Amino acid sequence: MLKSFFILCSGADKNLLEGCSEGEQTKYVGIGATVFFTAVMAFIASAYALFTVFDSVYPAIAFGVIWSLLIFNLDRFIVSNIRKRERFGSEFLQATPRIVLAIIIAIVISKPLEIKIFEKEINTVLLKEKNAMALNNKKEVANYFKSDLDKNKAEIATLKNEITQKEKEVNTLYETYITEAEGTKGTMKLGKGPVFKEKIAKHNLASAELDTIRKNNLIKIAEKENQNKTLQADLDKKVTETQPIIDGFDGLMARINALGKLPSLPSYFIMLLFLAIETSPIIAKLLSPKGEYDYKLEDLETALKTTLEQDKYQRSLLVKTSAAMHDKVYQDIAEDKQLYDLQRKNATNLLELQSNNFLEKQKKTL
Incomplete structure (x- = not known):
C-alpha cells in the first residue's frame, strides 16, 4: 500500500510501471517519497510561519495544508513531465523553472524554521530591543509632560522662596527690635523707647505679611503639587498604556529582523538544506538513468x-x-x-x- 502511494506521488503510470523490474519500481518509489516528504516539510514550515503571524493553530494548519498540497502537486507535475533525453542539458533546461522556484520557496520556508531553531537567541535580542524601546518610550512620554512639570516646579520653588525671604526679613526685624531693647545695637539705650516701638511695629507688620504670604503661597503650592501628581499619574498611565504594545513586539517581522542580527552562517546553511530538500525531487529525476x-x-x-x-x-x-x-x-x-x-x-x-x-x-x- 505504501509502495503504491509513493508511486502515485511520483506521477508515474502505475499500470505501465507494474510491468517493469523491481529495481525500476523502487526508483520511482524513492522519487515519490522525496516528493511527499518535501510537501511535509513545506507544511511544517508554512504552518509555523502562519502561527507566528496569527497566534492561532487552526488558520496556521489550514494554510499549511493548502501550501503543502500546492508544493506536492507542483513537484509531482514537474517530475512526471520531465522526460529522459539523450542530452542532460535538455533535461536540465526543462527543469530550470522548477529549480528557480525551488530557490524562492527554500528561502521563504526556511526562515520560519530558522526562527524556531534560534528561538532562544532571538528572544534575547528581542528582550534587549524591548528594554531599549521601553526606556525610549519613558523618555519620550516624560519629555511630553516635562514642560508642565518643570513649570509647576519652578512656580513652587518661587512661592517657597518668597516665604523664605519674608521669614528672613521678619527674623531680621525681630533681631533688630530685641537688640534695641537690650541696648546692644541701634540707639545703644536700654529699654523700650520710641525707636523700639517703631521697630517692633515694623516687625509685627512684616510678621502679619508673612502669615498672609505663607497662607496664600501654601494654598498655591498645594495646588501645584496636586497638578504635579496629576501630571505624574498621566505620565505613568501613558507609559502603562504603551507598554503592552512594546511587550507585543515579537511578531514575524520583528523575529526576522532579530534573526538578521545573529551570525548569518548558520542561517545560510539551513537555507541551503531547505534548498536541497526543495530541489531533491527534480535532482532525483535528473540524476536517475534512463x-x-x-x-x-x-x-x-x-x-x-x-x-x-x-x-x-x-x-x-x-x-x-x-x-x-x-x-x-x-x-x-x-x-x-x-x-x-x-x-x-x-x-x-x-x-x-x-x-x-x-x-x-x-x-x-x-
Missing part, C-alpha cells in the same frame, strides 16, 4: 505520434482523391450534349417568363 519505464513510455508516446501522423496523411490523401474524382465527374457532365440541350431549353423558358412578367408590370404603370 530505465525500462522511460523506454516503455517513450515507445507508447512515439507509437501514438506515428499513428496520428499516419492518420493525418491518410486523411489528406482522401481529400485529394475525392476532389480529383469530383472534378472528373463534373467535367464529364459538362460535356454531355443531351444534358446541355435540356439546360438550354429551361434557361430559354425562364427568360421568356421574366420578359412577360416585366411587360405586364409596365402596362400597369401606364
Whole structure:
C-alpha cells in the first residue's frame, strides 16, 4: 500500500510501471517519497510561519495544508513531465523553472524554521530591543509632560522662596527690635523707647505679611503639587498604556529582523538544506538513468505520434482523391450534349417568363 502511494506521488503510470523490474519500481518509489516528504516539510514550515503571524493553530494548519498540497502537486507535475533525453542539458533546461522556484520557496520556508531553531537567541535580542524601546518610550512620554512639570516646579520653588525671604526679613526685624531693647545695637539705650516701638511695629507688620504670604503661597503650592501628581499619574498611565504594545513586539517581522542580527552562517546553511530538500525531487529525476519505464513510455508516446501522423496523411490523401474524382465527374457532365440541350431549353423558358412578367408590370404603370 505504501509502495503504491509513493508511486502515485511520483506521477508515474502505475499500470505501465507494474510491468517493469523491481529495481525500476523502487526508483520511482524513492522519487515519490522525496516528493511527499518535501510537501511535509513545506507544511511544517508554512504552518509555523502562519502561527507566528496569527497566534492561532487552526488558520496556521489550514494554510499549511493548502501550501503543502500546492508544493506536492507542483513537484509531482514537474517530475512526471520531465522526460529522459539523450542530452542532460535538455533535461536540465526543462527543469530550470522548477529549480528557480525551488530557490524562492527554500528561502521563504526556511526562515520560519530558522526562527524556531534560534528561538532562544532571538528572544534575547528581542528582550534587549524591548528594554531599549521601553526606556525610549519613558523618555519620550516624560519629555511630553516635562514642560508642565518643570513649570509647576519652578512656580513652587518661587512661592517657597518668597516665604523664605519674608521669614528672613521678619527674623531680621525681630533681631533688630530685641537688640534695641537690650541696648546692644541701634540707639545703644536700654529699654523700650520710641525707636523700639517703631521697630517692633515694623516687625509685627512684616510678621502679619508673612502669615498672609505663607497662607496664600501654601494654598498655591498645594495646588501645584496636586497638578504635579496629576501630571505624574498621566505620565505613568501613558507609559502603562504603551507598554503592552512594546511587550507585543515579537511578531514575524520583528523575529526576522532579530534573526538578521545573529551570525548569518548558520542561517545560510539551513537555507541551503531547505534548498536541497526543495530541489531533491527534480535532482532525483535528473540524476536517475534512463530505465525500462522511460523506454516503455517513450515507445507508447512515439507509437501514438506515428499513428496520428499516419492518420493525418491518410486523411489528406482522401481529400485529394475525392476532389480529383469530383472534378472528373463534373467535367464529364459538362460535356454531355443531351444534358446541355435540356439546360438550354429551361434557361430559354425562364427568360421568356421574366420578359412577360416585366411587360405586364409596365402596362400597369401606364
